[in-house]
Amino acid sequence: MRSPKEHPGDTERVKTPGVLAVIVGGALALYPVLMYFSRTHLETRGMALILVALCASRLITMRVAGTSPAAGAFSPALLLPICIGSIALALLSIWRGSPQAMLYYPVLVNAALLAMFARSIVDPPTIVERIARATTRDVPAEATPYLRHVTIAWSVFFVCNGTVAFLTATKTSFQTWAFYNGFLAYVLIGAMFGAEFLIRIRVMKKLRK
Helix, strand or coil: CCCCCCCHHHHHHHHHHHHHHHHHHHHHHCHHHHHHHHCCCCCHHHHHHHHHHHHHHHHHHHHHHCCCHHHCCCCCCCHHHHHHHHHHHHHHHHHHCCHHHHHHHHHHHHHHHHHHHHHHHHCCCCHHHHHHHHHCCCCCHHHHHHHHHHHHHHHHHHHHHHHHHHHHHHHCCHHHHHHHHHHHHHHHHHHHHHHHHHHHHHHHHHHHC
16 A cells, blocks of 8 residues: 555656666766767767766766665765766866776776775775675575675786776777777676676575585
8 A cells, every 4th residue: 555645756766766777877878889980970078077076966866766776786986986987087087188098997897896895805895795685585694705706706807807998998909998898898798797697696596415
């Protein structure tokens, strides 16, 4: 039964910030692809303004959504530094008249993820354990060491991925940068996530016996 204080539009108003956060977050995730296609149609200022607009929108939706699940698993500790750093890169690109600074956006993302995962290793519970307990029922206490090792593995991944992102931004062509950071990096993330998920199922079965 609906509370007398509830209105039919309340649910939609609650969901709207989360939907917008997903849309803007997806656009940011695909920013290397957006840069690739916009480079032939926009000048540096236009490309930079797109990044500023996306980051500003993400900060607004994060603030409106608050700490709800729709705000994202890592909000705001992860999103805030990424968005502020990205805006700084965009402004630097406008000042220099070159999009080169914005090529370091993927490096910034990997550095922020590395900082968050590494910090959780020395200040547990780890990020992976928090996610596991929030999404899976009956996670045994004996799984903590395994989940800690997974967090370490992801930290190593972010170091490697961030290093490659840095090299593509400094040593390769724009096309190579866009291909790796806008496509191949996500393939590698998906492969690692899938492999870890399958291993985790086996580990949890053994621990529950």
